[in-house]
Amino acid sequence: MKVKICGLQNIESAQCAVSSGADAIGFVFAESKRRITTTKAKQIISKLPTNVKKVGVFVNPSKEEIERIVSETGIDTVQLHGDESPEFCQSLSFPIIKAFSIETAEDLKHIDAYSCDYILLDGPKGKYYGGNGTTFDWSILSEFDAKGKKVILAGGLNLKNVAAAMKTNVYMLDVSSGVESDGQKDTAKIIRFLNLVKNTQTMEEIK
Structure with a gap:
């Protein structure tokens, strides 16, 4: 199972994540305590x-803003975490992760209208559109048909529930606050989280 470490703000945490097996790194350009400058x-x-995905997280951006930041930073994948329409997503020429806030199975029905490369299922909205560190009832995913889209699970993932999250058999796990201490990325937690996911898979493959 793939892992994205999101909300990175310094090179030390990013390099730790990559060296420990992260498949994607997320940078937040929307209003958030984890917001980062383009520089x-x-x-x-x-x-x-180059083999690690660099994901830019946006909330209700303009097309021009996305294109400018992608051009300036080298982001290769765009994550839309607001109220972006299917038409807006289709107008972009980058791989798209469309995020959805999930509370009940009813919320999953909105996904059919989008034809994105990836969909991200996050916990309920809080102060921000995403990054609120809350889970939803993952059992509703047992009946969910993503219709070929790659599903990323986010919201409240941490060292205690990562084993349960892996049982959902999604494409990728997306963690942010769950690998932090006192609001900052904790390299020990990043390493532990990635080891739990990657080493468990290795042991299963050996069996």
Whole structure:
């Protein structure tokens, strides 16, 4: 199972995540306590290997804003975490992750209208559109048909529930606050989270 470490703000945390097996790194350009400048994101991205996805997180941006930040930073995937329409998503020429806030199974029905490369299922909205550190009832995913879209699970993931999250058999796990201490990325937690996901898979493959 793939892992995205989101809300990175410094090169040390990013390099730790990559060296420990992260498949994607997320940079938040929307209003958030984890917001990063384009200059800082560019500096970090320039030092990351090409095989790791660099995801830019936006909330209700203009097309021009996305294109400018992608051009300036080297972001290769765009995550839309607001009220963006299916038409807006289709107008962009980048791989798109469309995020949805999920509370009940009814919320999953809105996904059919989107033809994005990836969909991200996040917990209920709080102060921000995403990054609120709350889970939803993952059992509703047992009957969910993503119709070929790659599903990313986010919202409230941490060291205690990662094993349960892996049982949902989604494409990728997206963690942010669950690998932080006192509001900052904790390299020990990043390493532990990635080890739990990656080493469990390795042991299962050996069996």
